[in-house]
Amino acid sequence: MDAVIQAKGLTKRYGKHKALNQVSFDIAPGRIVGLIGPNGAGKTTALKGILGLAEVEGELSVLGMNPVQQRTQLLEQVSFIADTAILPRWIKVNEAIDYVAGVHPRFNRTKAEAFLTKTKIKSDAKVSSLSKGMITQLHLALIMAIDSKLLVLDEPTLGLDIIYRKQFYTALLNDYFDEEKTILITTHQVEEIETILTDLIFINDGEVSLNMAMEDIGETFTEVQISNKDREAAAALNPIHITPRLGGYSVLYENQDRAALEGLGSLHTPSITDLFIAKIQPQLSWGQAK
Numbered sequence: 001m002d003a004v005i006q007a008k009g010l011t012k013r014y015g016k017h018k019a020l021n022q023v024s025f026d027i028a029p030g031r032i033v034g035l036i037g038p039n040g041a042g043k044t045t046a047l048k049g050i051l052g053l054a055e056v057e058g059e060l061s062v063l064g065m066n067p068v069q070q071r072t073q074l075l076e077q078v079s080f081i082a083d084t085a086i087l088p089r090w091i092k093v094n095e096a097i098d099y100v101a102g103v104h105p106r107f108n109r110t111k112a113e114a115f116l117t118k119t120k121i122k123s124d125a126k127v128s129s130l131s132k133g134m135i136t137q138l139h140l141a142l143i144m145a146i147d148s149k150l151l152v153l154d155e156p157t158l159g160l161d162i163i164y165r166k167q168f169y170t171a172l173l174n175d176y177f178d179e180e181k182t183i184l185i186t187t188h189q190v191e192e193i194e195t196i197l198t199d200l201i202f203i204n205d206g207e208v209s210l211n212m213a214m215e216d217i218g219e220t221f222t223e224v225q226i227s228n229k230d231r232e233a234a235a236a237l238n239p240i241h242i243t244p245r246l247g248g249y250s251v252l253y254e255n256q257d258r259a260a261l262e263g264l265g266s267l268h269t270p271s272i273t274d275l276f277i278a279k280i281q282p283q284l285s286w287g288q289a290k
């Protein structure tokens, strides 16, 4: 099947600064992709381009459409939640549901109401009486009840408590996602989405520094816990990152033969967080072992 998103050489300039610099990636249907990067990396800019909310240079096709030229058509098949959820403060929860039901043919009221029963939000409450987190919960309930081919989530759980954040990701996987849908998600809470992602894209300073299926990460990256005495042997195998740990070091390798590493210590697949730090802030000096 054709890619849901095809991006080639995307560049976005703000004056002399390039928020995106020759960014390319393809996203196939049925994938849950994490777009991960530090503050100011270009994540929101990329999402804005994909939604047709910002013009970017390069080639961009979303569901076979040009996002800027065919924005109205595109937004019929794409749902998104921005990092700043905006709902009118005067509207009541049930009126917000009525409104979305009226304007969106693929909105499922029962689903939205089911999501809301998992919160403390009452259907006759006004948005102005809800807390910030509750407004986000309402927004997510409305968006997740729309049957869209592509769901774009920019920091969806910002300001939500940890219980609801877990609940949200479980619902996203169990009640929303199926193989005909595609989800593109940005978050700084990387460890929370680690288990639901199928693919990972790292972006840093407007450039893609990693684009990989989750299942290939274990093949490509290996983390080894080594003791102080093995520093020299570990360094000889070209690590990409070194972190002092209790009693030794955690050393990360990319495309290094596992057999060669086995003599150094116990081998693991790194967490996304460790991989992210290694890729964004390489650290190759030993420092002080703890």
Ligand SMILES: Nc1ncnc2c1ncn2[C@@H]1O[C@H](COP(=O)(O)OP(=O)(O)OP(=O)(O)O)[C@@H](O)[C@H]1O
Pocket (backbone or CB within 6 Å): 014, 017, 018, 019, 037, 038, 039, 040, 041, 042, 043, 044, 045, 046
């Ligand atoms: N409208 C704008 N005018 C000028 N510069 C902008 C504009 N929007 C974004 N930028 C710049 O582009 C870069 C990327 O911003 P962007 O919002 O895409 O980052 P981000 O990865 O989403 O960051 P965060 O995680 O902090 O939300 C930043 O350097 C930012 O200052």
